[in-house]
Amino acid sequence: MTGNLPKILVVDDEIDNLEMMEGYLSNEYEIATVSTGKEALEKVPQFQPDVILLDILMPVMDGFQTCKILKTSEETKFTPIILVTALSGKEDRIKGIEAGADEFLTKPFNALELRSQIRSLLKLKQQHDLLLEERDTAQK
Known part of the structure; x- marks a missing residue:
């Protein structure tokens, strides 16, 4: 994870949901929001989120398709995704x-449950990133 705050990308086609997620999480995390799966795929390389919150029911490219693309990409296959x-x-x-x-996470969701899932996945991602760092250092 880079910077001071972990980064979360929120993907949802409903503006109210984006605003609600941002309200729940912006004190603890750096948040970026997009409203389509295609925008998510474009945003991920520059934003490099630590966790992605991904709505399933979206037009054009649903959350399942977006998730599958992200999880088959070498750059993002270890980025945690919460549907x-x-x-x-x-x-x-x-x-x-x-x-x-x-x-x-099933809508309507509980803010406490959301935060605990994010914290749990961030711990796993930190451990994974640390292992990669140690491996890269050992190979030098």
Whole structure:
């Protein structure tokens, strides 16, 4: 993670959801918001988020497709993704797991649950980043 605050990219086609997430998280994290899967794919390389909150139900490219693309990319395959969705069926969770999602959050969600999932995934990402750093140092 770079900078002082961990970075979170929020992807949702509903402006109210983007504002709500930003309100919940902006005190603890650097937040960037986009409203489509395509915008998310364009934003990720420059923003380099530590966690991505990704809505599933979006026009053109849904969250499943966006997640799958991010998880098959060498640069972003270890970036934690939380699928945020109104869908709660078992099939949707399976589809999300197959796309590479790390966690699920069902709308309407609890702010405490959101924060704890983010903290948990950030710990894992920090450990992963540290291992890569140590490996790279050892190879020099």
